[in-house]
Amino acid sequence: MYMITKAERVVRIPPKDLDEDIDDVIDRLTWESFEGKFGPDKTVTIAINNVKTEGPGRIVHGDGAVYQTVKFDQLVFKPKENEIVEGEVVQVVKFGAFVRFGPLDGLLHVSQVMDDRVDVDEENKRLIGKDSGRILEVGNKVRARVVSLDLNEKNPQDSKIGLTMRQPGLGRLEWIEEDHKKKGDA
Numbered sequence: 001m002y003m004i005t006k007a008e009r010v011v012r013i014p015p016k017d018l019d020e021d022i023d024d025v026i027d028r029l030t031w032e033s034f035e036g037k038f039g040p041d042k043t044v045t046i047a048i049n050n051v052k053t054e055g056p057g058r059i060v061h062g063d064g065a066v067y068q069t070v071k072f073d074q075l076v077f078k079p080k081e082n083e084i085v086e087g088e089v090v091q092v093v094k095f096g097a098f099v100r101f102g103p104l105d106g107l108l109h110v111s112q113v114m115d116d117r118v119d120v121d122e123e124n125k126r127l128i129g130k131d132s133g134r135i136l137e138v139g140n141k142v143r144a145r146v147v148s149l150d151l152n153e154k155n156p157q158d159s160k161i162g163l164t165m166r167q168p169g170l171g172r173l174e175w176i177e178e179d180h181k182k183k184g185d186a
Contacts, residue, residue, distance in 0.1 A: 001083060002102070003043070007074050008054065009034060013066040027051050030070055036103065038153040043076035044103050077102040079161060081146055084170070089140045092125040099142055099163055106161035108144060113165055114175075134175055141173045 011033055017025045034045045050073045057068035079085070079102070087101030089108075096109040110118045113136055116129035126137035136142070148162035165171045168179075 001078055001080060002046070003076055003078065005043070005074055005076055006071065007034075007039065007045075008069065008071045010067050011070050013057070013068055015064045018066065026053060026068060026070060030072060034074070036156065038151065038156060039074075039076065041078075042151055042153070043078040044156050045074050045076055046103060047075040049073045049075075077104070079104060079146055079149060079151075081149055083146045084143060085146060085163075086141065086143050086173075089136060089138050089142060092120075092127060092136070092138055094120050094122055097127060097136060099144060101144075104156060104159055104161060106144070106146065106163040108142075108163045108165060112147075112163065114171065115166055134172070136172055143170050143173060143176060145170060 009030075011026060011029045013022075013025060013029060017029075030051045031048055035048060036045065038044055052071050054069040054071050057066040059066055085101040085106075087099040087106070089097050090100045090105065091098040096107055096113070098105045099108050110120065110127060113127055114129050114132065114134060116132045116134070119128045119130055121128055124137070126135050128135050142165060144163040144165045145167065146161060147164050148160070150160040152158040152160075169176060171179075
């Protein structure tokens, strides 16, 4: 889920950057320090805006850098269990497919792709429903539900997120549309 929140953090300004325009330096260092990283509330910061300094900075003895408190608005992403997400298949492997939604990737295990038995076509990097003939491959847009979350705060891309498409209203977007039309005709 995407949210806009306010944050207050401390940014380290190295001595070599103190002769530049301080507002530009603080903006740049705030982006470099927090963008794409988990915050204390387990949200991934996507974008930062309206960076403002708060009070005077402090110099730590023996370091020479200025530690400046900053306040800013941030766009964050926080996945939640049972949340419905839409994403794109970015990789197909022999045990399933990786789906990118927001800044993170989740694993769609072969057992969670569809109610059909799934064959893996490793050569062409696709998953094929044995009875339905439905194909899932890189570039397909899908709707899935988050079933498990193990977030890695040090490196968000190493988070383990489990997904499923085995319930009505989930799957490759074209499959959902086909199923909707079939129900409309019946």
